[in-house]
Amino acid sequence: MRLFSNPLRCLILGAVAGFGLFRVARAQSPSYGLGTTPTPAEIHAWDISIGPEGKELPPGSGTANEGAQLFADKCTACHGATGWGGPAPMLIKPATKPQKPLPCLSPCIGPGNVMALHSPYATTIWDYIHRAMPFGQEGTLKPDEVYALTAFLLYKNGVIKQDDVLNQQTLPQVKMPNRNGYAIPDWKPGAPRPFPSER
Amino acid sequence: MGPKKPNRRNFLKSGAVAAAAGAVQVTTGQTPDAGTKSLKELIAYGERSHYVTSIREPVDARPSPDQFGLTFHVTTPLQDSVGIITPSSLHFIGTHRGSIVPDIDPKQHRLLIHGMVDRPLEFTMDELKRFPSVSRVHFIECQGNHSKAEDKTVQDTHGLTSCSEWTGVLLSLLLNQVGVQKGAAWVVCEGAEEVKGAGSIRLSKAMDDCLVAYGQNGEPVRPQQGFPLRLLVPGFEGIYNTKWLRRIKVVDRYYMTYNDYGHISKDEEIAALTLQWGPKSVITFPSGGQQLPGHGTYQITGLAWSGGGAVRRVEISTDGGQTWKDAEIRGPVYPKAHTRFGMNWRWEGEECVLQSRCTDELGQVQPSRAELAKFFKVSVDYYKTHGTQGTDNTIQPWRVASDGSVHNAIV
Numbered sequence: 001m002r003l004f005s006n007p008l009r010c011l012i013l014g015a016v017a018g019f020g021l022f023r024v025a026r027a028q029s030p031s032y033g034l035g036t037t038p039t040p041a042e043i044h045a046w047d048i049s050i051g052p053e054g055k056e057l058p059p060g061s062g063t064a065n066e067g068a069q070l071f072a073d074k075c076t077a078c079h080g081a082t083g084w085g086g087p088a089p090m091l092i093k094p095a096t097k098p099q100k101p102l103p104c105l106s107p108c109i110g111p112g113n114v115m116a117l118h119s120p121y122a123t124t125i126w127d128y129i130h131r132a133m134p135f136g137q138e139g140t141l142k143p144d145e146v147y148a149l150t151a152f153l154l155y156k157n158g159v160i161k162q163d164d165v166l167n168q169q170t171l172p173q174v175k176m177p178n179r180n181g182y183a184i185p186d187w188k189p190g191a192p193r194p195f196p197s198e199r
Numbered sequence: 200m201g202p203k204k205p206n207r208r209n210f211l212k213s214g215a216v217a218a219a220a221g222a223v224q225v226t227t228g229q230t231p232d233a234g235t236k237s238l239k240e241l242i243a244y245g246e247r248s249h250y251v252t253s254i255r256e257p258v259d260a261r262p263s264p265d266q267f268g269l270t271f272h273v274t275t276p277l278q279d280s281v282g283i284i285t286p287s288s289l290h291f292i293g294t295h296r297g298s299i300v301p302d303i304d305p306k307q308h309r310l311l312i313h314g315m316v317d318r319p320l321e322f323t324m325d326e327l328k329r330f331p332s333v334s335r336v337h338f339i340e341c342q343g344n345h346s347k348a349e350d351k352t353v354q355d356t357h358g359l360t361s362c363s364e365w366t367g368v369l370l371s372l373l374l375n376q377v378g379v380q381k382g383a384a385w386v387v388c389e390g391a392e393e394v395k396g397a398g399s400i401r402l403s404k405a406m407d408d409c410l411v412a413y414g415q416n417g418e419p420v421r422p423q424q425g426f427p428l429r430l431l432v433p434g435f436e437g438i439y440n441t442k443w444l445r446r447i448k449v450v451d452r453y454y455m456t457y458n459d460y461g462h463i464s465k466d467e468e469i470a471a472l473t474l475q476w477g478p479k480s481v482i483t484f485p486s487g488g489q490q491l492p493g494h495g496t497y498q499i500t501g502l503a504w505s506g507g508g509a510v511r512r513v514e515i516s517t518d519g520g521q522t523w524k525d526a527e528i529r530g531p532v533y534p535k536a537h538t539r540f541g542m543n544w545r546w547e548g549e550e551c552v553l554q555s556r557c558t559d560e561l562g563q564v565q566p567s568r569a570e571l572a573k574f575f576k577v578s579v580d581y582y583k584t585h586g587t588q589g590t591d592n593t594i595q596p597w598r599v600a601s602d603g604s605v606h607n608a609i610v
Contacts, residue, residue, distance in 0.1 A: 031376060034329055035320035042321075043313050046446055048395065049387050051454050119460045128457040132296070132394040135267070182463035184453050185471035189407045192507060192561045194471045195574060195589075 048139075050127035054172030057126065060143030061167035064160070067152025070145055074134045083156060088135070090114055092156045116153040120182055122166075122174035126150045147171070253279035255289055256354060258343070269297035270423070272343060274358025277483050277502065283336065283530055283537040285361035287421045293341045293359065293437055295396025295458060301443055303391060305419075305427035310411070314387075314449035317378030324427050327413060330368045335410060336536040338362040338504045340476055341437035342462065345591035348583065348609045353486040356595060356607065360504070362537035363424075365431050366414030371406045374449070383449045387456065388430050391445035398439050398458040400432055402449070408433050408535075411444065433535040434475050434506025436590055438462065472589025476506030478565045479592035480513055480540070480557035491603035494548050500529070500541040505559035509533065512558040513540040519552035519596065520567065526555065534560070546599070552608050554596045567594045568609075583610070 038046075050056050076086070083092025093114050119125055130146045132138050141149070147166045154160045160174060253276040257263040263271040273292040275285055285291075294300075305324045313319035344359035374386075379402065386405045389397035400409070410431035413420060420426045425442030432439040438458055453459065464470040480503035485491060499517075503510045509532050514523040526540040540555070557565040568587070572579045575588050587593055596608035 032330060034326045035322045035376065038311060038313070038319055038321045043311070043319055046311050047313065047448065049389070049397065049448050049450075049454060049456070051450060051452065053452075113461075115457075115460070119455070120463070121455050124455050124457060124460050132457070136393075138393045138395070181465045183465060183467040183470040185467065185474050187401050187404050187474065189403065190508070190561065192563050193475060193477050193589075194468050195477060195563070195566065195571075 048127070048131045050123045050130070052121040052123050052172065054123050054168060057123070057168045057171060058143040059168060060147050061165050062144050062146070062148025062151050063165055064151045064155035064162050067148035067150070070149055071152050075149070078135060083153070091116065091153055093117060114157060116157040116159060118178050118181075120176055120179050122150060122154060122171050122176060125153065126171060253289070255291070256358070258359070265297070268299045270294050270300055271297045272341065272359060274354050275361045277353045277357055277481070278486050278489065280483055280502070283362055283502070283539050284416060285363060287363065287416050287418070287424065290361040290363060290421070290424055291341065291359045292423050293343070294392070294442070295390070295438070296394050298392045298394045298396065300422050301392045302422070303427055303443060308391070308427050308445070310428060310444060310446070312373060312377045312447045312449070315380040315383040315451060316449050317380060318376070320377050324413065327368055327411065327428070330372060332366055333369055333410065334364055334366040334414070335433070336362065336364050336531070336533040337431055337433045338535065338537050339431070339437050339440050342473060342590050345586050346593070346595055346607070346609050348607065350487070350607055350609070352488040353481055353483055356487070356609075357481045359437070360537070362504070363415045364417070365410055365412040367410045367412035367431070370409035370411055370430070373411060374406060379449055382451050385450050385453055387448045387450055387454045388441040388444060389446040389448070390425070390441050390443040392443050396441065396458060397456040398441060399454045399456060400435070400439055404432060404435070436462070436473060436476065469588045476504070476590055477592040478505040478507065478510070478557040478559040478563045479503070480555040480565060481595045482515070482553055482555050482597055485553065485599060485605045486597050487605055487607040489605045491546060491599065491605070493603065494546055497544050497546055498541050499526075499544045499553060500539065501555050502537045503540055503555065503557040504535070504537050505557060505563065506535060507563055508535065508560040510538040510557055511560050513538070514556045515542050516554050516556070517544065517551050520554060520594070523556065548601055550599065550601045552596050552598050554594050556594055565592055565594055
């Protein structure tokens with residue numbers, strides 16, 4: 001095998017072969033050269049997703065007492081002075097069972113679905129208040145205000161203490177009562193559902 | 200070319216048309232538009248005959264849009280459907296939380312794909328249309344589509360499913376453009392409406408058959424369906440099909456968005472049964488609220504579909520499930536799409552219970568409520584006070600009374 005006896009020739013052949021492979025891979029997944037590359041600042045401005053680990057949480061902090069005033073100013077018109085009984089969904093679980101059923105959150109998974117109790121992660125509450133509240137002025141709350149409102153709702157539902165401070169570090173650490181209350185099903189193409197209905 | 204907000208003048212004009220129509224009809228029998236609309240207006244965007252009155256209805260008569268302008272769930276009149284395509288104007292509606300249908304200028308709209316990717320990219324609508332397109336027929340069905348004893352019609356029991364031809368770009372192609380990084384396992388897809396509704400789906404599904412769609416039934420996706428861009432997650436429950444799609448973030452874990460949190464289940468089996476629709480079918484004629492005019496020959500017809508793939512077989516029972524006969528498949532069969540079936544039937548005036556049963560290409564068979572109850576070790580009476588576990592794909596019985604009236608036989 002004289003062809004491979006020369007190290008230089010070997011290298012060249014290897015490079016050609018490697019290039020060929022590269023070409024094949026490119027052909028299977030062509031780049032169309034479409035779209036523009038956003039700047040990190042642009043991505044940061046768009047990215048309002050807060051994952052359970054809270055990696056995307058901005059600096060800032062808030063307490064239940066600060067949140068109480070904000071709640072009175074910005075939330076009670078729809079959610080009721082006590083956090084329930086308004087036209088919008090219940091946010092604070094009433095101490096005694098109300099006479100008539102209260103509007104639940106949509107998606108509605110049953111009566112008593114209070115987000116601050118049912119959500120397995122406190123980050124979900126922060127994310128949702130930040131992106132979707134108050135109705136008609138979505139996205140206008142400052143990070144401190146969102147931390148404060150989250151703290152207020154968690155305090156009023158008995159999840160945290162009145163003087164607990166929520167921030168980038170403490171919010172993801174909040175132990176939600178429903179922390180282990182969900183399963184994540186796997187999914188693979190062509191796999192049947194678990195219901196055994198073969199006849 | 201962007202859709203404009205409902206125009207008061209147009210609204211008043213159409214009111215005037217309707218008022219004038221009554222007068223014209225009584226005297227001349229002409230079609231209502233003939234006298235008041237110019238020929239150009241009549242041909243610009245065709246309307247159905249004024250004799251056809253089939254309409255969508257809000258679920259449980261909850262006003263939609265409500266006094267705040269929020270759109271809640273609205274059902275498709277399946278009892279009047281023919282073939283497999285739902286007219287875009289009759290496609291069911293559901294929104295995250297209940298939201299205001301946004302008025303988006305497609306020239307301003309962008310789709311951002313970022314997160315655990317090598318090359319984050321932002322696309323305009325024009326750029327998305329420069330990728331190879333695919334057109335696929337798929338149903339979308341809301342998780343809330345379950346039959347209750349108090350429901351009267353098939354629109355009440357099953358009206359939160361609809362089927363369209365969707366045109367767009369495969370999500371897998373777009374994800375290959377940005378280069379998904381090792382360790383990525385989920386995508387979070389977000390809408391541009393005021394609540395920025397978002398949901399998490401597994402990367403395995405995103406790379407399989409999801410579609411970023413700009414077309415519906417031969418024209419741009421309708422505003423109520425996500426204009427100018429929506430996600431199609433074929434076979435999955437409706438809320439994953441993010442409308443007004445503006446952003447896809449590739450991540451390493453389940454992100455527990457507001458939508459995710461609202462649909463979680465502690466039980467693994469129920470969670471899996473909620474994710475993807477099982478084999479399902481329903482007879483649309485004869486169905487609840489309809490009336491057979493007398494003895495004689497009829498066509499029993501209905502729709503079958505499955506989130507697991509194509510419909511392989513549909514059976515019909517006319518004796519309450521004691522015996523079953525294969526129905527004919529009448530029309531095209533696509534994976535994860537409504538499929539039309541039918542059967543000749545002679546009715547001699549006897550009281551009977553009609554039902555259909557779907558088997559899909561994976562061999563999954565549509566269960567009865569009794570079979571579901573047995574699987575979950577509960578009494579059938581459990582469903583009088585609870586929804587079915589997971590999405591409801593149970594067999595729907597219709598009772599034909601001896602006077603020809605048809606009723607929901609779910610008890």
